Amino acid sequence: MMRGKLAVTIKEVARLAGCSMKTVSRVVNDEPHVKPELRERVLDAITELGYVPNISARQLVQKKSYVICILLHSSGSFQSTVISKVLDLGYEGNYEILVQTYYPSFSRSRDKIAALIQQKRIDGLVTTPPCDSDPFLIDLIKKSGIAHVHIAPLQPTGGTPYVSAEDFTGAYQMTEHLIHHGHRRIGLLMGLRNHRSSLDRLFGYKAAIETHSISFDVKYLVDSENNFPGGYNAARMLMGLPEPPTAIFALSDEAAAGALYALNELKIDVPGQVSLAAFGDITHSNEIWPGISVVKYPLEQIVDKSVCLLIELVEGRQPKERQIIFPTRIIHRGSILSPRNQIPFNTEGKT
Amino acid sequence: MMRGKLAVTIKEVARLAGCSMKTVSRVVNDEPHVKPELRERVLDAITELGYVPNISARQLVQKKSYVICILLHSSGSFQSTVISKVLDLGYEGNYEILVQTYYPSFSRSRDKIAALIQQKRIDGLVTTPPCDSDPFLIDLIKKSGIAHVHIAPLQPTGGTPYVSAEDFTGAYQMTEHLIHHGHRRIGLLMGLRNHRSSLDRLFGYKAAIETHSISFDVKYLVDSENNFPGGYNAARMLMGLPEPPTAIFALSDEAAAGALYALNELKIDVPGQVSLAAFGDITHSNEIWPGISVVKYPLEQIVDKSVCLLIELVEGRQPKERQIIFPTRIIHRGSILSPRNQIPFNTEGKT
DNA sequence: ATTAAAATTGACAACGTTGTCAAACATATT
DNA sequence: AATATGTTTGACAACGTTGTCAATTTTAAT
Incomplete structure (x- = not known):
C-alpha cells in the first residue's frame, strides 16, 4: 500500500x-x-x-519472539485483576504480553495454543487455573520445551515453577478469627472445586473448625459459584436454614458481594445480625462495601512474580526460587461481631 | 538452551x-x-x-507482523467487555490481538505505542475512548500510515474509519419513554464529559426533555463517574433534594448498580417509589438486578466490527462502509412505573 | 624494543520465508 | 503442424538483523 x-x-x-x-x-x-x-x-x-x-529480522536470527503469553479461562474478577496487572507490566521490559483465553478440552482452543507455540510466536507462557487442569495442554507445553510458569496450580507441577499463595493458612486464620469472636455456626460459600485454592481454603476452614472442637456440619457448606449470583443464592439458602449461621465466610469477594446483597434484601443487618467475611482478590472492593473483613489474596503480586519468573526462564537464567508462595493477610474492616451482641432476626415470608 | x-x-x-x-x-x-x-x-x-x-521469516519478507493492537484506558466494565470480546475474536483469523493500555499524555505510554508502531510489531490498531482524545497519539498514528479504526471517537475523525452507536437516539428514546410514563423530574447520572458517547447521551436526554416542553433543570443533572461509587453518591445526592426526581436515568450500568444500592440502603423501592433506567454495555447485568430497564449499548458488536474493519484495512481491501453506527434498543425489564402509582417516601434521618 | 594479550572492527554467512521472473510443460486455436 | 495461450514449476535474490571468526588496532608485559 x-x-x-x-x-x-x-x-x-x-x-x-x-x-x-x-x-x-x-x-x-x-x-x-x-x-x-x-x-x-x-x-x-x-x-x-x-x-x-526491525524486530522481525531480529526474531528470525535469534529464534525468539519477545512475546510471552498468559492463558486465562473465561472472564470474571479474577481474570480482570490478572489482565489489568498484566497490562501494567506491559510497560516494563522488552516483552509484549499476549492475553489468550483457553478453554480446557476445547479443540479450537488447543489448536490455537499449539499454533502459537509451534510457530514460535511466543517464548513462554503463564497458565492460570483452571487452564492447567487440562493434561493435553500441560503435555503440549512440556513436549515443546517452552518456558512455563503456573499460577496457583491444581496439581503438583512436577518441578515446573509456580507461584501461589497461602490459601490454607488464610482460610484457617479467618475461620479462627470468627471462632475467637464466639461464632460456632459459620456458613462457608465454597467456590468451584477444580481450583487448588478453593480446596485449600476449604481445608483451612475445616482444620480451624476441628482444632477448636466444633463438629463440621455439611449444612453450612454451600457449593456456590465464585460470582455474584452464586453468593446471592447461597446466602439466601443459608439464612433459610432452621438454625442459620451467625457468620458467613465467602471464598470469593464476588460471592461476598452477592451474599451482602441478599442479606440487605432480607433486611438482615451486617454485622448486627450476621457477620460476614471474605477471601478476596479485588482491590476496589473497599469502595463498594466498606465494611467487609477480608483475607487479602495477593493476586497482583502473584501475577507480577510469575511474569518476572517466566522472563528469567526465557532468558535462560537460573531463578533462585522456582516455587513461590505468598502469604495472605487479614484486613479487618468491621463486618465481624460476636454473636452474643448480634440482634436476632426472623426470615418468615421470604425464601 | x-x-x-x-x-x-x-x-x-x-x-x-x-x-x-x-x-x-x-x-x-x-x-x-x-x-x-x-x-x-x-x-x-x-x-x-x-x-x-516460521512466522518470523514470513514477517520479515512480507513486512507484516500479523498482530493488531487495541488501546484501552484503565480498567472497568467497558474495558472488561472489550477485552473479553477481543479475546474471543482471538480465535478467528490469523491475527493475534495485543491489548495495550494507553494513558493520554503519559510519556511512557506514548513511547510504548511509538515503539510498537515503528518496530513494525503491529499492523494496525483500534483506539477506544478516551485514548483518541490525545492529539499526540492521533498524529503519531496518522504519520506512520498504519491502519487505524476508532471506537466511539470523541472528535470527528477526518475520514479515519470508526464504529460507534446511536447514543443520542438511545438516550432520547429512553427519556421519552420515561416522559410517556408521566415522569417530569428525571435525574440524569452523567458520565465523564471526555467521551463522545456521554455527551451524545446528554444531548439526547435534553432534546427529549425539551421536545416535551419540560424545562431543563441542572439540579437533576449529576456529574458522576461511570462506576459504582459514582452512581451511589449521585443517587443519594438526588434523593436528598427538596423535590427529588421520580425517575433516575444512569448513563452507565455500573452507575445504575451504585444507584440501586443507594436506593436500597435508603429503603426506597424500585420501581415502587422511584423508577430507574440505565444505558448499558454489560451483558450479565440481568443476573444481578433482573429488573433494570436499559438502553442496550451494542459494545460487543462494535468491537467485533471494528476489528473486522481494521483487518480489511490491513489487508489492503476497500471496506464498503468506513463509518458504522449501530442502533441501540431499549430492553424493558420493569424498573419503570408511572409516578402517579409510586408510593411517596421520606428521607429524613439519612443523608 | 619486542612480544603477548586484549580490545576493537568488519566481511560474510546464516536465519526461513516469499516475490520475481524465466523455463518447462500442457492445452487450445489457427 | 505450427502457433498462441495458459498453467505449472523452480532458481535465485531479497527481507534486515545477528553470530562467527578472522583481521586489525591498541594496550600491557616483558
Missing part, C-alpha cells in the same frame, strides 16, 4: 556513520567493544536517520 | 516431496498453480515431518 516512507535499515546507518553494520548492531544492543568515539558517531547517525531496528 | 529438536524448514519438506521450496510455499499458502497430485505429495510430506511455518 501507500506506506511511502521506506524504513531506515542498519545498512544506511552504517554508511552514514562510516562503519560496518555489525558495529551499529553492537551499539544498538549495548554490547561492549565499541570505542566511545565511534559509539557516539553511530548514535548520532541513528538519531539523524530515525533508525528503529 | 536445550530446546533440542531443531525446527523443520520448508527446505526439508521440499526435499522429501521432491519439489522446490517455492512449491511448498504455494501449498502452504493455498495459492493456485499447483497440480493436485503434487499438492497431495507436499501435504503428505508436511504431515510426515510435522512442518510448521
Whole structure:
C-alpha cells in the first residue's frame, strides 16, 4: 500500500556513520567493544536517520519472539485483576504480553495454543487455573520445551515453577478469627472445586473448625459459584436454614458481594445480625462495601512474580526460587461481631 | 538452551516431496498453480515431518507482523467487555490481538505505542475512548500510515474509519419513554464529559426533555463517574433534594448498580417509589438486578466490527462502509412505573 | 624494543520465508 | 503442424538483523 516512507535499515546507518553494520548492531544492543568515539558517531547517525531496528529480522536470527503469553479461562474478577496487572507490566521490559483465553478440552482452543507455540510466536507462557487442569495442554507445553510458569496450580507441577499463595493458612486464620469472636455456626460459600485454592481454603476452614472442637456440619457448606449470583443464592439458602449461621465466610469477594446483597434484601443487618467475611482478590472492593473483613489474596503480586519468573526462564537464567508462595493477610474492616451482641432476626415470608 | 529438536524448514519438506521450496510455499499458502497430485505429495510430506511455518521469516519478507493492537484506558466494565470480546475474536483469523493500555499524555505510554508502531510489531490498531482524545497519539498514528479504526471517537475523525452507536437516539428514546410514563423530574447520572458517547447521551436526554416542553433543570443533572461509587453518591445526592426526581436515568450500568444500592440502603423501592433506567454495555447485568430497564449499548458488536474493519484495512481491501453506527434498543425489564402509582417516601434521618 | 594479550572492527554467512521472473510443460486455436 | 495461450514449476535474490571468526588496532608485559 501507500506506506511511502521506506524504513531506515542498519545498512544506511552504517554508511552514514562510516562503519560496518555489525558495529551499529553492537551499539544498538549495548554490547561492549565499541570505542566511545565511534559509539557516539553511530548514535548520532541513528538519531539523524530515525533508525528503529526491525524486530522481525531480529526474531528470525535469534529464534525468539519477545512475546510471552498468559492463558486465562473465561472472564470474571479474577481474570480482570490478572489482565489489568498484566497490562501494567506491559510497560516494563522488552516483552509484549499476549492475553489468550483457553478453554480446557476445547479443540479450537488447543489448536490455537499449539499454533502459537509451534510457530514460535511466543517464548513462554503463564497458565492460570483452571487452564492447567487440562493434561493435553500441560503435555503440549512440556513436549515443546517452552518456558512455563503456573499460577496457583491444581496439581503438583512436577518441578515446573509456580507461584501461589497461602490459601490454607488464610482460610484457617479467618475461620479462627470468627471462632475467637464466639461464632460456632459459620456458613462457608465454597467456590468451584477444580481450583487448588478453593480446596485449600476449604481445608483451612475445616482444620480451624476441628482444632477448636466444633463438629463440621455439611449444612453450612454451600457449593456456590465464585460470582455474584452464586453468593446471592447461597446466602439466601443459608439464612433459610432452621438454625442459620451467625457468620458467613465467602471464598470469593464476588460471592461476598452477592451474599451482602441478599442479606440487605432480607433486611438482615451486617454485622448486627450476621457477620460476614471474605477471601478476596479485588482491590476496589473497599469502595463498594466498606465494611467487609477480608483475607487479602495477593493476586497482583502473584501475577507480577510469575511474569518476572517466566522472563528469567526465557532468558535462560537460573531463578533462585522456582516455587513461590505468598502469604495472605487479614484486613479487618468491621463486618465481624460476636454473636452474643448480634440482634436476632426472623426470615418468615421470604425464601 | 536445550530446546533440542531443531525446527523443520520448508527446505526439508521440499526435499522429501521432491519439489522446490517455492512449491511448498504455494501449498502452504493455498495459492493456485499447483497440480493436485503434487499438492497431495507436499501435504503428505508436511504431515510426515510435522512442518510448521516460521512466522518470523514470513514477517520479515512480507513486512507484516500479523498482530493488531487495541488501546484501552484503565480498567472497568467497558474495558472488561472489550477485552473479553477481543479475546474471543482471538480465535478467528490469523491475527493475534495485543491489548495495550494507553494513558493520554503519559510519556511512557506514548513511547510504548511509538515503539510498537515503528518496530513494525503491529499492523494496525483500534483506539477506544478516551485514548483518541490525545492529539499526540492521533498524529503519531496518522504519520506512520498504519491502519487505524476508532471506537466511539470523541472528535470527528477526518475520514479515519470508526464504529460507534446511536447514543443520542438511545438516550432520547429512553427519556421519552420515561416522559410517556408521566415522569417530569428525571435525574440524569452523567458520565465523564471526555467521551463522545456521554455527551451524545446528554444531548439526547435534553432534546427529549425539551421536545416535551419540560424545562431543563441542572439540579437533576449529576456529574458522576461511570462506576459504582459514582452512581451511589449521585443517587443519594438526588434523593436528598427538596423535590427529588421520580425517575433516575444512569448513563452507565455500573452507575445504575451504585444507584440501586443507594436506593436500597435508603429503603426506597424500585420501581415502587422511584423508577430507574440505565444505558448499558454489560451483558450479565440481568443476573444481578433482573429488573433494570436499559438502553442496550451494542459494545460487543462494535468491537467485533471494528476489528473486522481494521483487518480489511490491513489487508489492503476497500471496506464498503468506513463509518458504522449501530442502533441501540431499549430492553424493558420493569424498573419503570408511572409516578402517579409510586408510593411517596421520606428521607429524613439519612443523608 | 619486542612480544603477548586484549580490545576493537568488519566481511560474510546464516536465519526461513516469499516475490520475481524465466523455463518447462500442457492445452487450445489457427 | 505450427502457433498462441495458459498453467505449472523452480532458481535465485531479497527481507534486515545477528553470530562467527578472522583481521586489525591498541594496550600491557616483558
